[in-house]
Amino acid sequence: xxxxxxSQPLMPVALLLPQLVIIAVFFYWPAWEAIYSSFFLQDPxxxxxxxxxxxxxxxxxxxxxxxxxxxxxxxxxxxxxxLSLGTALLLxxxxxxxxRGAKTYRTLLMWVYAIAPPVAGxxxxxxxxQNIGPITDLFAFFxxxxxxxxxxxxxxxxxxxVSVWKQIPVNFIFLLSGLQSIPVAVREAALIDNKSGxxxxxxxxxxxxxxxxxxxxxxxxxYALFDxxxxxxxxxxxxxxxxxxxxxxxxxxxxxxxxxxxxxxxxSVVLMVLVLALTIMQFxxxxxxxxxx
Amino acid sequence: MATVNVTDISKTYPNGAQAVHPASxxxxxxxxxxxxxPSGCGKSTLLRMVAGLEDITTGDLHIGxxxxxxxxxxxxxxxxxxxxxxxxxxxxxxxxxxYGLKNRGASKEQIAAKVSEAAEMLSLTxxxxxxxxxxxxxxxxxVAMGRAIVRDPALFLFDEPLSNLDAKLRHQMRxxxxxxxxxxxxxxxxxxxxxxxxxxxxxxxxxLNAGRIEQIGTPSEIYRKPASTFVASFMGAPPMNxxxxxxxxxxxxxxxxxxGLSCADGDVTVGIRPEQVAVTQGGTxxxxxxxxxxxxxxxxxxxxxxxxxxxxxAPNDDAALADDLMLDFAPDALHLFDAQxxxxx
Numbered sequence: 001x002x003x004x005x006x007s008q009p010l011m012p013v014a015l016l017l018p019q020l021v022i023i024a025v026f027f028y029w030p031a032w033e034a035i036y037s038s039f040f041l042q043d044p045x046x047x048x049x050x051x052x053x054x055x056x057x058x059x060x061x062x063x064x065x066x067x068x069x070x071x072x073x074x075x076x077x078x079x080x081x082x083l084s085l086g087t088a089l090l091l092x093x094x095x096x097x098x099x100r101g102a103k104t105y106r107t108l109l110m111w112v113y114a115i116a117p118p119v120a121g122x123x124x125x126x127x128x129x130q131n132i133g134p135i136t137d138l139f140a141f142f143x144x145x146x147x148x149x150x151x152x153x154x155x156x157x158x159x160x161x162v163s164v165w166k167q168i169p170v171n172f173i174f175l176l177s178g179l180q181s182i183p184v185a186v187r188e189a190a191l192i193d194n195k196s197g198x199x200x201x202x203x204x205x206x207x208x209x210x211x212x213x214x215x216x217x218x219x220x221x222x223y224a225l226f227d228x229x230x231x232x233x234x235x236x237x238x239x240x241x242x243x244x245x246x247x248x249x250x251x252x253x254x255x256x257x258x259x260x261x262x263x264x265x266x267x268s269v270v271l272m273v274l275v276l277a278l279t280i281m282q283f284x285x286x287x288x289x290x291x292x293x
Numbered sequence: 294m295a296t297v298n299v300t301d302i303s304k305t306y307p308n309g310a311q312a313v314h315p316a317s318x319x320x321x322x323x324x325x326x327x328x329x330x331p332s333g334c335g336k337s338t339l340l341r342m343v344a345g346l347e348d349i350t351t352g353d354l355h356i357g358x359x360x361x362x363x364x365x366x367x368x369x370x371x372x373x374x375x376x377x378x379x380x381x382x383x384x385x386x387x388x389x390x391x392y393g394l395k396n397r398g399a400s401k402e403q404i405a406a407k408v409s410e411a412a413e414m415l416s417l418t419x420x421x422x423x424x425x426x427x428x429x430x431x432x433x434x435x436v437a438m439g440r441a442i443v444r445d446p447a448l449f450l451f452d453e454p455l456s457n458l459d460a461k462l463r464h465q466m467r468x469x470x471x472x473x474x475x476x477x478x479x480x481x482x483x484x485x486x487x488x489x490x491x492x493x494x495x496x497x498x499x500x501l502n503a504g505r506i507e508q509i510g511t512p513s514e515i516y517r518k519p520a521s522t523f524v525a526s527f528m529g530a531p532p533m534n535x536x537x538x539x540x541x542x543x544x545x546x547x548x549x550x551x552x553g554l555s556c557a558d559g560d561v562t563v564g565i566r567p568e569q570v571a572v573t574q575g576g577t578x579x580x581x582x583x584x585x586x587x588x589x590x591x592x593x594x595x596x597x598x599x600x601x602x603x604x605x606x607a608p609n610d611d612a613a614l615a616d617d618l619m620l621d622f623a624p625d626a627l628h629l630f631d632a633q634x635x636x637x638x
Contacts, residue, residue, distance in 0.1 A: 100307075183377065183379065185375040185376070185377050185378075185379035186379045186380075186381060186382075188344075188346050188366075188373075188375070188379065189373070189375060189379040189380075189381070189440075190381070190392075191345075191346065191365070191366045191367065192344065192345075192366045192367055192371065192372065192373055192393070193367065193392050193393035193396060193440075194367055194392070194393070194396040195365055195367035195368060195396065196396070199396065203392070204381060207383040208382065208383060210383075
């Protein structure tokens with residue numbers, strides 16, 4: 001490969017500088033601050049802080065409340081990922097088979113993707129509104145009083161539904177394009193080799209979709225863990241104590257509501273390690289098995 | 294191993310375009326049929342209708358004794374080799390070959406025996422554990438063949454299987470496919486746009502044009518007695534010369550020179566193959582030479598006869614050529630076609 005040469009040695013540095021500054025200011029500095037303050041206990045009134053070593057971490061490990069939130073987070077993440085990927089896969093497979101009016105149909109399904117996430121979250125919240133929400137009305141019709149923000153299970157249900165609903169279009173687009181990148185001739189060869197459509201899907205289509213599906217799996221886990229903050233915030237209605245929340249939301253409530261910056265920092269360091277592990281896993285898997293050519 | 298009987302099958306797309314006009318033909322057991330024609334002539338569509346990958350709009354298709362119109366491709370007892378090989382990229386060579394058998398309920402022992410037999414036949418034994426991405430084009434083509442062979446189908450279908458290979462490999466695979474088909478004695482339909490493949494491989498050639506079968510015949514019939522100017526100009530390299538001539542007083546003339554043929558008065562198209570023309574001092578037809586193409590064994594002389602383009606395939610004797618030459622045609626080498634319809638007279 002040809003190497004591009006700069007006549008002045010500072011030129012490449014100057015070109016990289018804006019990007020490096022952004023990364024440093026918005027990623028490395030806050031990350032460092034979080035790690036640093038996780039070893040201190042802050043005065044609730046902001047007058048100072050004491051070094052407490054790993055106390056914040058040991059407190060986390062012993063806290064039954066933290067364990068409960070972590071448990072819910074795992075449950076929430078698995079459910080949201082499975083449902084949003086599964087539903088999107090079903091829709092994509094069906095949309096891929098449509099022959100007449102395929103373009104219109106696909107555009108309609110993708111439109112949701114064009115709605116800004118906060119708007120989508122707000123729409124989702126409206127659907128579950130205590131007074132005007134159609135889903136609340138539907139449950140009332142069947143004799144169940146859906147109480148978002150009051151009943152733990154009801155809130156969890158609404159959070160999952162809205163989070164899944166928001167994520168389906170993204171998954172749908174990726175899966176559909178993944179399906180369409182499978183060569184027609186390969187599918188036709190399978191058509192001759194295997195009579196059963198279901199078996200063809202699991203033997204041929206799904207393995208060829210695996211690179212896309214794996215990428216989406218990681219993205220969806222990350223989404224459920226971190227990007228559902230807005231949905232949760234709307235659903236718990238400022239009353240997190242009796243409601244289900246995820247680890248990210250707990251970082252926020254403990255730090256900004258509870259004033260426990262040290263404990264909250266320790267929690268975010270734990271999450272940082274989690275993200276790091278996910279990223280490493282993604283790179284490893286992408287490098288290794290899932291690509292065929 | 295089976296016969297194929299086709300009665301009036303046609304294909305019309307929902308938008309009204311007719312890709313295949315009603316066609317009827319029979320294929321004998323063990324025969325290799327080549328469908329040949331230019332792009333868009335409907336040859337691939339016809340093959341895909343037989344495979345079940347395209348619906349048949351009208352007509353009946355029997356493979357063996359069974360009417361298969363409404364059967365799934367997997368139920369038609371056919372195997373197909375695709376232009377881009379269409380191997381399953383996530384499966385090893387062995388699994389690619391075994392997949393069709395596995396789904397038909399063959400036992401593990403049967404599958405293993407079939408696969409190793411086919412691998413032996415195609416010299417793929419050393420490659421059985423490889424993935425398709427680790428194979429060369431020629432090897433992939435062999436795997437695609439192997440996938441078809443292990444199934445022992447009633448009918449082989451080939452959709453331009455060699456067009457992705459380079460010239461040398463293409464020649465080699467051509468011979469190999471032909472030998473295999475003979476040895477296994479399987480009925481086969483083979484689609485190509487390459488008339489050399491058609492001539493060398495076929496028991497019978499079907500020449501297609503604009504969704505219709507123009508002519509069905511053995512390679513030698515197609516070459517010696519083309520049914521129309523389309524077939525005459527499509528088959529043969531370089532193609533047959535077609536000259537517009539007049540019949541006056543029952544005698545066919547070009548530029549005032551009688552050719553020794555008779556037909557009803559009026560315009561007529563005269564065809565003659567470049568390799569059946571002699572350049573001699575004693576010839577009667579003047580030829581104006583414009584370009585010489587060296588082919589080694591022979592050379593192609595491009596020029597005009599009576600103002601119309603004309604090519605002569607002359608032996609390469611290294612003689613210097615004048616610009617004005619005389620040609621001689623044997624009357625029995627000439628073909629007469631209707632000037633309007635292009636049909637053979």
